Amino acid sequence: MTDATDMLFLSRAQFAFTIAFHIVYPSFTIGLASYLAMLEGLWLRTGRNVYLVLYRYWVKIFAISFGLGVVSGVVMSYQFGTNWSLFAEKTGNVLGPLLGYEVMTAFFLEASFLAIMLFGWNRVGRKLHFTSTLVVAIGTVISAFWILAANSWMQTPAGYEIRDGIFYATDWLQVIFNPSFPFRFLHMVCAAYLTTAFVVIAVGSFQILRGMQSAASVVMLKMGVLFICIVAPLQLLIGHAHGVNVHHQQPVKLAAMEGHWETHRGAPLILFALPDQENARNDFELAIPQLGSLVVAHSLDAEIKGLKEWPATEYPPVATVFWSFRIMVGIGIVMLGFAFYGLWLLLRGRLESSPLFLRLGVLLGPAGFIAVIAGWFTAEVGRQPYTVYGLLRTVDSVSPITANSVGMSLIVFIFTYCTVFFAGFYYISRLIIAGPSATAAGEVPTPPMLSDRTNIRDFEQEMDLATSSTGDDQP
Amino acid sequence: MMETALPYIWAGLLGLAVFIYVLLDGFDLGVGILFPFAHSDRDRDIMMNSVAPVWDGNETWLVLGGGGLFAAFPKAYAALMPSVYMPIGFMLIALIFRGVAFEFRFASKGVLQRLWDQAFHWGSIVAAFSQGLILGALVQGIVLHDGRFAGGMFDWLTPFSFFTGCALVWGYALLGSTWLIIKTEDGLLHWARQMANVAAIVVIACLVIVSITVPTLDMVAADRWGIHYPHLDWARLLPLTPVPLLTAACCWMLVRSVRDAQTVHKPFVLSISIFALAYLGLIISFFPYIVPYSLTITQAAAAANAQGLLLVGAVVLLPVILGYTGYVYWVFRGKVKTHGGYH
Numbered sequence: 157m158t159d160a161t162d163m164l165f166l167s168r169a170q171f172a173f174t175i176a177f178h179i180v181y182p183s184f185t186i187g188l189a190s191y192l193a194m195l196e197g198l199w200l201r202t203g204r205n206v207y208l209v210l211y212r213y214w215v216k217i218f219a220i221s222f223g224l225g226v227v228s229g230v231v232m233s234y235q236f237g238t239n240w241s242l243f244a245e246k247t248g249n250v251l252g253p254l255l256g257y258e259v260m261t262a263f264f265l266e267a268s269f270l271a272i273m274l275f276g277w278n279r280v281g282r283k284l285h286f287t288s289t290l291v292v293a294i295g296t297v298i299s300a301f302w303i304l305a306a307n308s309w310m311q312t313p314a315g316y317e318i319r320d321g322i323f324y325a326t327d328w329l330q331v332i333f334n335p336s337f338p339f340r341f342l343h344m345v346c347a348a349y350l351t352t353a354f355v356v357i358a359v360g361s362f363q364i365l366r367g368m369q370s371a372a373s374v375v376m377l378k379m380g381v382l383f384i385c386i387v388a389p390l391q392l393l394i395g396h397a398h399g400v401n402v403h404h405q406q407p408v409k410l411a412a413m414e415g416h417w418e419t420h421r422g423a424p425l426i427l428f429a430l431p432d433q434e435n436a437r438n439d440f441e442l443a444i445p446q447l448g449s450l451v452v453a454h455s456l457d458a459e460i461k462g463l464k465e466w467p468a469t470e471y472p473p474v475a476t477v478f479w480s481f482r483i484m485v486g487i488g489i490v491m492l493g494f495a496f497y498g499l500w501l502l503l504r505g506r507l508e509s510s511p512l513f514l515r516l517g518v519l520l521g522p523a524g525f526i527a528v529i530a531g532w533f534t535a536e537v538g539r540q541p542y543t544v545y546g547l548l549r550t551v552d553s554v555s556p557i558t559a560n561s562v563g564m565s566l567i568v569f570i571f572t573y574c575t576v577f578f579a580g581f582y583y584i585s586r587l588i589i590a591g592p593s594a595t596a597a598g599e600v601p602t603p604p605m606l607s608d609r610t611n612i613r614d615f616e617q618e619m620d621l622a623t624s625s626t627g628d629d630q631p
Numbered sequence: 632m633m634e635t636a637l638p639y640i641w642a643g644l645l646g647l648a649v650f651i652y653v654l655l656d657g658f659d660l661g662v663g664i665l666f667p668f669a670h671s672d673r674d675r676d677i678m679m680n681s682v683a684p685v686w687d688g689n690e691t692w693l694v695l696g697g698g699g700l701f702a703a704f705p706k707a708y709a710a711l712m713p714s715v716y717m718p719i720g721f722m723l724i725a726l727i728f729r730g731v732a733f734e735f736r737f738a739s740k741g742v743l744q745r746l747w748d749q750a751f752h753w754g755s756i757v758a759a760f761s762q763g764l765i766l767g768a769l770v771q772g773i774v775l776h777d778g779r780f781a782g783g784m785f786d787w788l789t790p791f792s793f794f795t796g797c798a799l800v801w802g803y804a805l806l807g808s809t810w811l812i813i814k815t816e817d818g819l820l821h822w823a824r825q826m827a828n829v830a831a832i833v834v835i836a837c838l839v840i841v842s843i844t845v846p847t848l849d850m851v852a853a854d855r856w857g858i859h860y861p862h863l864d865w866a867r868l869l870p871l872t873p874v875p876l877l878t879a880a881c882c883w884m885l886v887r888s889v890r891d892a893q894t895v896h897k898p899f900v901l902s903i904s905i906f907a908l909a910y911l912g913l914i915i916s917f918f919p920y921i922v923p924y925s926l927t928i929t930q931a932a933a934a935a936n937a938q939g940l941l942l943v944g945a946v947v948l949l950p951v952i953l954g955y956t957g958y959v960y961w962v963f964r965g966k967v968k969t970h971g972g973y974h
Contacts, residue, residue: 220734226687227730231723233697237712238719241780244712248705249934253941256695256702260948263691268952268959271684279962324934555713561784565720572724576731583738 162559164551167239170566172536174231176529177573181225183528186300186345187352188218189293192273194379196286206371213372213592214356217584219274224580226267228573233259239562243543243553250316250323250331251306258302266295297345304344308337310544311535312405318547335405339398340535346391347531350491351524353387356380357498358521361514363591372592374508377517381498381507388495392488396451402538403452406545407461408470409538412477414448415441416462423448423460431474436464472540480533487527494520637939638932641703642921644945648699650910652692653762654806654903659686661807663729663755664800665826667748674819675748681814681967683733688956690726702941706778707921707931714773714780715765715787722761729754756800763799767792770845770852770916775925791848798837802906805830809889809899814967827889827898835882838909842875845916851924852916871915878908 192214199207233255236244272280272288280288315330316323325331360376363369403410411417415426417436425447429438449458463471494516501507508514539545543553659682669675682689700708712719732751736744764787771791774782808830811823846853846860853859857867885901888894919927932938 220738223687223731223734226690227727230690230694230697230726233694233701234712234719234723236701237697237708238716241709241713244701245705245709245778248701248708249937252698252702252705252933253937253944255698256941257944259691259695259698260944260952263694264688264952264956267688267691268955271688271959272962275684276962325936325940328936328940555709555716556779556781557713557716558784561716565716568720568724572727576727579731579735583735586738 159559163557163562164554166559166562166566167554168550170239170562170569171235173566173573174228174235174569175536176532177577178225178228178232179528179532180525181221181228182296182300183344183348183351183525184355185218185221185225186296186348187350188214188221188355189289189296190349191352191356191379192218193286193289193293196289200282200286206375209592210372210375213587215273217587219270220580220584220587222266222270224576227576231569237555239555239557240543240553241555243548246321246548246553247310247323247544250325251309253325253328254302254306254309254332258299258306262295262299262302266292266299269295300345300348301341304341305332305334305337307535308340309334311340311539312336313544313547323544323548336398336401339394339401342394343391343398343531346387346394347524347528349387350384350391351528353380353383354491354520354524357384357517358519359588361517362521362588364508365511365514365518368591369508370592377507378502381495381502384491384495385499388488388492392492395485395488400452400454403460406538408463408466409472409477410452411461411463411465412472412474412538413481413534414452414460415474415478416448416460417464418462419459419465420449420462421459422446422457423452425451429478431478433471433474436468470541472538477534477538480530480537483530484527484534487523487530491520491523491527633939634935635929637935637942638703638928640942641699641932641938642928644942644949645696645699645703646914648692648695650907652689652696653910654906655685655689655692657759657803657906658682658806658810658899659689660729660755660759661803661805662811663751663807664759664804665807665811666752666755668826670818670822674822677815677819677967678811679733679736679751681811684963685959686733687730688959690730693726703933703938704921704928704931705933707926710775710778710780710922710926710931711773714782715768717784718761718764718768718787722758722765725754725757725761727754729758755803759800759803760796763796764788764792766799766913767795769923770795770913771848771850772924773922775922778926778930791844794837795841798834798841801830801833801837805834805902806899806906809902812889812898813895816966824889824892828886831882831885831889831902834905835886838878838882838905855916855918874908874912874915878905878912881905881908 192211195207195211195214198204199211269288269291272285273292276285276288309331312335313323314334315325315327317326318324356376357380360373360380363373364377399410399413402413414423415429415431415438416423417438422445424443424445426438426441426443428440428442430440431438446456449460450456452458452460463474497516498507498513501510501513541550542548543550662678662682666675666678669678697708700711728750732747732754736747736751739747767789768787771789773780774786805827808823808827812820812827815823846856846858855867856871857864881901881904885898885905888897888901891897917923919929921928921931
């Protein structure tokens with residue numbers, strides 16, 4: 157390999173590694189922020205102490221995850237320039253404002269009101285505290301809006317013109333609401349909500365299995381199951397619509413996702429195969445005839461284009477796209493099955509007493525993260541060999557720097573992220589093992605504000621509740 | 632009219648964002664720089680709690696700096712970032728370690744806590760030093776060819792940039808210690824005054840040394856000030872003399888106010904003023920370049936419709952952002968007690 161190809165490979169590896177690490181945290185905090193807002197809202201409405209206990213438990217996990225998301229996100233905002241400077245130079249006129257709006261409408265909002273969420277209990281009234289939680293939750297979704305608009309534009313560019321190799325926006329609404337954006341945005345937000353719900357279910361299940369059943373762990377299970385019963389089927393529908401959109405907008409990517417080399421009328425749905433990119437064929441293929449056309453084009457004999465319609469220089473790495481897509485869809489189907497199983501148990505009042513459900517719940521805790529990363533691999537590797545689909549090649553996007561610099565920075569990033577990731581994993585696991593009852597016993601909320609006299613009596617009653625409820629937690 | 636003014640409006644806004652970043656993250660990095668020298672763990676807890684609610688909001692200005700440069704001046708962003716590839720990398724890694732230390736430190740005990748204390752301290756120092764290196768590299772100038780970086784991998788590393796790196800570490804220590812004068816009491820307050828006193832003297836020395844050496848290093852910056860040793864171009868220098876004179880006045884007042892046990896906000900405000908004047912000095916040295924001394928503000932500007940779209944947002948949103956940022960600082964006003972966290 158020459159220095160240039162080395163450098164391209166290393167830059168891609170570094171971007172893939174840092175973005176995959178980063179996306180884990182937002183996909184968790186987007187969902188968790190909304191969950192916290194829901195808990196605090198329920199607490200204010202019903203006055204039930206269990207919601208407060210859960211809030212104060214999950215907010216600690218939120219703080220750690222959010223911190224990791226912030227620091228790994230700062231890296232991303234500089235990497236476009238350090239490693240992909242030609243991409244930045246050529247697309248800056250179009251993508252720059254979207255990222256600028258993300259910072260101005262979301263990042264400041266999240267960071268500022270997080271301070272009140274975490275440290276403001278003694279300093280602001282309850283309603284203002286709840287508003288802060290709500291604002292943070294809304295901020296996370298606004299942030300997803302802009303970054304997915306930018307990413308979707310790279311997949312399905314619209315509303316632009318190219319002069320001297322530089323992109324210029326001609327219609328901002330078309331740039332933002334480009335053809336794949338609505339699908340990708342909804343798909344990602346639902347993925348984040350599902351990811352969080354599965355973590356919440358896993359934590360509740362884990363605590364019940366360890367004999368630490370409490371009002372809090374049962375609430376976690378019930379809220380989680382009800383939530384995934386709505387979102388998991390919804391996600392399947394959105395995912396399907398997104399797939400149909402890829403079929404129309406990015407046919408090469410779809411062919412790689414489906415593992416089709418030849419163009420078919422009535423294409424099969426390939427369940428298993430080992431794609432062989434060199435010889436342009438699949439080994440050990442296991443497929444259901446005609447189902448592929450039905451799923452993608454809603455007709456048994458619709459035509460699905462195969463990769464051979466295009467020159468080999470247009471192919472993404474087929475096996476990676478093919479398999480990451482299958483991992484994502486497989487997890488989605490398992491999630492759906494689990495949701496229905498949970499609903500069935502819930503209706504029969506046996507949710508917290510079914511060991512099989514609880515064990516599956518723990519097992520599926522990380523499922524959302526794996527599905528999110530697999531999904532992003534499908535989307536991003538499937539866009540190769542382009543950074544802006546069909547228009548700007550990855551090889552023409554990379555910075556004029558040496559392979560040595562990138563190799564060194566990649567090693568340092570891997571070391572740093574592994575250290576930080578394992579530390580974060582360790583501290584979050586410790587909180588999960590300790591359970592929410594430890595939080596409730598350790599600290600009770602302090603009065604909202606001394607000037608807020610009406611609240612003080614309520615507050616004192618709650619303190620009594622909080623202390624007495626820890627007694628209930630002992631089996 | 633608007634189209635020709637846009638790049639300058641954006642240069643101004645971005646300059647303001649970077650300056651706000653330097654002040655805000657400057658004081659919380661400064662607290663990290665001074666961290667291990669405090670006398671007790673209790674003092675360290677208070678120091679950390681004095682910045683814990685605001686650090687990630689402060690750091691968001693850095694994201695705005697990076698994102699804003701990408702959006703408003705993509706050519707400058709594309710030319711600049713590869714030229715300072717390594718110091719940017721050091722800074723990012725350092726910011727990761729010190730950022731996670733806020734959470735991890737309070738979750739740990741014993742040896743692990745010591746380790747995160749060190750991560751917080753060294754992360755703050757390396758982040759500040761890297762920013763100083765980048766500053767030094769900018770003052771010396773970036774080599775471009777056809778608008779793209781054409782220099783070497785280590786162009787940013789010179790004795791001068793090493794010096795500006797150290798100077799910025801001391802500068803942030805000054806902001807951090809004068810911030811602590813506002814936020815602390817008793818023994819810690821007394822210690823913060825001592826630290827501020829040392830930092831103030833070192834920072835003043837650094838300012839003098841930089842001002843004298845820049846002209847000897849044959850840099851374009853010196854030309855702006857009309858300084859060509861041994862000849863001085865008074866027509867240029869004279870209108871600019873208020874900058875160094877005001878800086879000198881602020882330095883003198885700073886040293887006095889730090890030693891005066893009655894002052895609370897004054898040392899911090901004076902430190903900010905010194906930063907502002909030094910920053911003004913930089914602007915005078917760089918203008919109209921955005922990548923010194925090879926790419927001007929107009930050359931690097933994004934398409935007018937991109938800058939225009941973003942300006943609409945900035946005009947509405949920046950005052951709102953400043954408003955609620957101010958509100959958060961107001962909510963957390965006053966002296967910090969040991970137990971302020973949710974941990």
